[in-house]
Amino acid sequence: MDTLAIVILNYNGQPFLAKFLPAVLANADGHPVYVADSASVDSSVSFLRANFPAVRVIELPRNEGYAGGYNLALEHIRTQYGGAKYYVLPNSDIEVTPGWLSPMLALLEANPRIAACQPKIRSYDQRTLFEHAGAAGGFVDWLGYVFCRGRVFATFETDTGQYDDNRQVFWATGACLFMRADVFHQTGGFDASFFAHMEEIDWCWRIQRLGHEVWACGQSMVYHVGGGTLHKSNPHKTYLNYRNSLFMLYKNWPADGWLWPKIMLRLVLDGLSSLLFLKVGQWPDIWAIIRAHFAFYGQLPRLHRQRNLLRSQQTTEVVLYPYSIVWQYFVEKKKTFKEM
Template sequence: MNPGVAIVILNYNGRHYLEKFLPNVLSHSEGYEIWVADNASSDNSLQWLRDHYPAIKTFSISENKGYAGGYNEALKHINSQYYILLNSDIEVTTGWIEPVVSFMESDPNIAACQPKILAYDFRTHFEYAGAAGGYMDYLGYPFCRGRIFDTREEDLGQYDDERDVFWATGACLFVKSEAFHKAGGFDERFFAHMEEIDLCWRLLNMGYRITYSGKSTVYHVGGGTLHKSNPKKTFLNYRNNLIMLFKNLPKGRRWKTVIFRLILDGISSARFMTTGAWPDVLAILKAHFAFYAMIPSLLKGQKRTHYRAPLYYRSIVWEYFVLGKHDFTQLTKPELPTTPK
């Protein structure tokens, strides 16, 4: 008997994506429950759904709570063994669900998994958001098999395996509902961006496995809600990265890492200055001050956890920008330690 699986699409003013990609999801997900949770859209998304796809279940959220709060609110009301959190700008493929769920069923300690994520507009190459599974270096810089910073690898079948990773992308996240709720769901202070990395880090610290399955493939447009050039996205990425590090690092490494990041983010700001991207420079400054203002509440809400999650103990910034290692297989230790010890 197949376990219960609910596909949950969080929508915010994404009617154009629903019109484009929802028929594809329906045609390749027959027999599975599909929900669209709406984050207080103003583009008539819900009415369009009710008019054209009355069989699809909908859930209305009274205000835009971002990715984190929107999914938390919706998933309280959806009863299923597995959730598939699916971005509205994703094209799925034949048989995209079964290999991932089958892999997760093989071990009760697997909490989350992602499929292979390829670019919708450059279909031979990996997409930025997740690629073939996510990792993070000891300074908090995320990267992926198949994508390091702005370099995307061509998909030549090199990552058609199934394996443990540090984080699985929120663009197409398979997660066991029991583990999701046991971890407390997403941290709503993130609003959007990196909340899935924070969740995966917490799940790893709880002793769960985070995984990737190259036996399933989807195509992602990316930047559907916030384009990567938007200063608000810059703000969220820098602020949330600091929040995530402060929350999850061992107490003895927390402040040292934050100070290192202050220096590196200053260098990053200087790079933006050279291109005249002053709104991004301002966004980084605002991100740091917003993080510093949150420190008292972060300390107050801190829960003592046994540190288990493995990081990549090299600087991905150094290896990429100084040593010129733009391919995952070129990294000093490409087979990263991923099993909790």
Template sequence: MDLAIVILNWNGKSWLEKFLPNVLLYSGEASVYVIDNASTDDSVFFLKENFPQVKIINNKENHGFAGGYNEGLKKIDSDLYCLLNSDVEVTENWLTPVFSLFKNNPKIAALQPKILDYNRRTHFEFAGAGGGFLDNLGFPYCRGRVFENIEADSGQYDDEREIFWASGCCFFVRSKDFWEQNGFDARFFAHQEEIDLCWRLKNTGKKIFYTSKSTVYHVGGGTLNKQSPTKTFLNMRNNLLMLLKNLPLQTLLWVLPTRMILDGFAGIYFGYKNGFAHFIAVLRAHGAFYARILGTLKLRGKVQIEKYFETKWLVFKNFL
């Protein structure tokens, strides 16, 4: 089983300079690629001068995370992809347990390692933590992180188990399964495209896994800061699109109206907490969702699994 480690770059020279050496040091025989999303800094020149062993794929424009990977991965022939954020520090032997799971479990389509915070190394990191799930209303959360509440890593998630979604910051996926689903939904641009892909994979009977035997450290916010209104817009819009595309009809009929109401309250709260631009971002997200309803309905699969969530309610107080 051959592996391609693929880093998507957009004006990220400083991250590549800091974290790429460890990727090369600890990744054995894996091939390392950088897909450049039409950077305007000197990232590509820097790579050519300092890391000639890294293969570079140049996208003609910035397609975002989803489209950027879709375009670049078309040019990479490998059994297994590792889609790795440029602001991730990998560790020694991080690939060994990953190979083991994929080799011994043919139904596993995608998986993630344990993801800890690079700047607070005793704690989980926001984007993925100990494996991703959805609550009853389709809000994503992770073991080790619920909304803004981050847990310290005390070994409570030292296991290997099935999860609902694997984090895009360090996302292992079989190339065959990736392309059978036509890759990411490029309309998402960035945020939650990996959850949507994992959901589609699960709808076909595939499994998504987490292993604590592999650990990486993620800085987070390297391309788009958590406080950005654009991030609020993308998360809100994409989550609604994902629900419309993947929920069973009988569940969709009550979840979507409920979410519309809760999103209104969330918009007011985000505006109060983070500034008026975030309130506007929620309104824009709903407008963009309405404009894409017909197109999204055409993408609904033939099968939607009924038990898509954990039996856990995340109430509105978790926003506070």
């Protein structure tokens, strides 16, 4: 069994592989590098075989998004290659830096309760700023809205070393997610119904309810392009983010009697957020929010079964951020994590 497997999921991402894979290989510290291809229709697989013979290529039969794709890929590594103690899942549009692995592995080795962690994520294009997907570790407020140290909604902090510590967080980003392999497989991996976006937050919530911890490591850093497979301007991204946020909230919220009032309040707040799209004439995004809510209601029987199953298996309640990040950001004008 390998100590660490570096696993990159790819879908039609040959330009990113050509650009970023050499640095991954150069800084792999002897650990195996896998590329799991989700039935790309470009020349990704032939390009990899011709130019990167050291990479172990896994050809998946179809595109099942981030969640389903990694479930298939990591199970393949476990059964066909003997598995690994840890996995790291860098997106194909991640630029790694020298020494990025050793602080992460040291953190995992020092604390067996840590089942997931992440490095600092900076923007590839604006290199001193934190990047949207994860920044320096994420949190979830009491309505299910997510935010990060270094990035709250559209405010991106400059990295001046303010988050160079190692600390426990609520969720670690899927853009560059380190995890204990045994915990991943024991929990059934990601919820494949999410397809993409927030599946890692859902998984982090679930593993904490089993008594594991999630951390951010300030001594490791990578750069992220963002939107490499699905650009942030694509309405389908809006749909997945709003739908999956509701999926996650319903499945994992404690049995305190306040679930449905929160869902109804989310309906109102999500409707108000559509006014931001209306302001700039982005009608497809407004329709995406409406579709996301109808998709959520249509999946309630399945989600209810999942909720009951999780409650029968998991006993540790997880503390969410006790305030509304929407209120603090838009009304109280608190724009950074340090102000919260």
